[in-house]
Amino acid sequence: MNACTNDARLAWMALILSPGMGAIRSWRTMQRLGDAASLLTLPLTELEGLGLPAAAAQFVADGRALAAAEDEARKAEEAGVAFLTPEDEAYPERLRQIYDPPAVLWLRGDPAILNLPGIAVVGTRHPSTYGQGMAELLARDLAARGLVIQSGMARGIDTAAHKGALTAGGKTVAVWGTGVDVIYPKENKRLAEEILLKGGAIVSEFPLGTFPAPQNFPVRNRIISGMSVGVLVVEAGEYSGTRVTARCALEQGRDIYAVPGNVTNKNAWGPNTLIKQGARLTATWEDIWEDLPSDVRALLTAGDESSPGGTASLFPENTANGEGRLAGLGEQERQVLSALAMDSAVQLDELIEKLEGSMGAAEIFAALFELELAGLVRQLPGKNYVRVMV
Secondary structure, three states: OOOHHHHHHHHHHHOOOOOOHHHHHHHHHHHHOOOEEEEEHHHHHHHHHHHOHHHHHOOOOOHHHHHHHHHHHHHHHHOEEEEEEEOOOOOOOOHHHOOOOOOEEEEOOHHHHHHHOOEEEEEEEOOOOOHHHHHOOOHHHHHHOOOOEEEOOOOOOHHHHHHHHHHOOOOOEEEEEEEEOOOOOHHHHHHHHHHHHOEEEEEEOOOOOOOOOOOOOHHHHHHHHHHOOOOOOOOOOOOHHHHHHHHHHOOOOOOOEOOOOOOHHHHHHHHHHHHHHEEEOOOOOOHOOOOOOHHHHHHHHOOOOOOOOOOOOOHHHHOOOOOHHHHOOOOOHHHHHOOOOOOOOOEHHHHHHHHHOOOOOHHHHHHHHHHHHOOOEOOOOOOEEEOOOO
């Protein structure tokens, strides 16, 4: 993983841990210096001459910065965490291109996937059934065709996107606003474990132990968009943090895609506005695939010329539109499925009333059970059922 000396890596770590040193200031300092490792041997006057704030210069000059870096590196090693600096080969190449790339990235998982083509999928923490379903569906289909799905593992759309990628057997990267050893939200502990187990990665520019401070999450959004070749927005309100990610993507020259929403839904404001402003209207994975740069598509198809994606598609076309799973259904399962919607949940009593005369309650219960096992129906709290987008 290392493409530079250990002293250089510690120097980057020491600098970012110094008071008053953010990503931009750290990069500019290292660019002026030229040799990262030499930072640790400079006297106070030369450090101040590089433009370091007085507190940071003193912190480096008296050895506290190096001690802090060594302590952080030791903790990372003990926790099974790696860290990447801009001089490491595994550092994401697309991040080097943005205005304010992280000076250090803490990492759990496979660093190799950070440089693979990926799509960021972002949106509200409080999605509708439709929004959640679309995020999972699109992430699944894109991951099945070789794209890495990148998101922030927040509740709602982010979580649905990661789950969609995992369902496809694809790779996904979660960018956290906490240390990579601080799971947030806590209910996503199992999701985080599955991401790592299935060859994904968790990254953060925040040191180990960093708690989920609100100001950290808008800051991390530039990393989500910066690592991607494009950003897909699925439901976001007018004042959603997703707007920050979309703005970052525009500033970084990334393509923006948006799933249109019902205009009466406040969370449709974000994607619908982006579409008005020129974002690519996205209803299926093909809308993104057709818009990818030719070099990205060539890379994804290199492994299998017969497939529309990087490896043989995990979802053949008859399966992607649901025909594969529908073929094995009985008449009662089909009848119940046709009574359910993809964009809104149907309460059990309402479903029984709707099918009264053609099916009894016991038959409906049995059909729902079979449909859930087949992955065609999802039960929501309150005995509400929704048809899964397939």
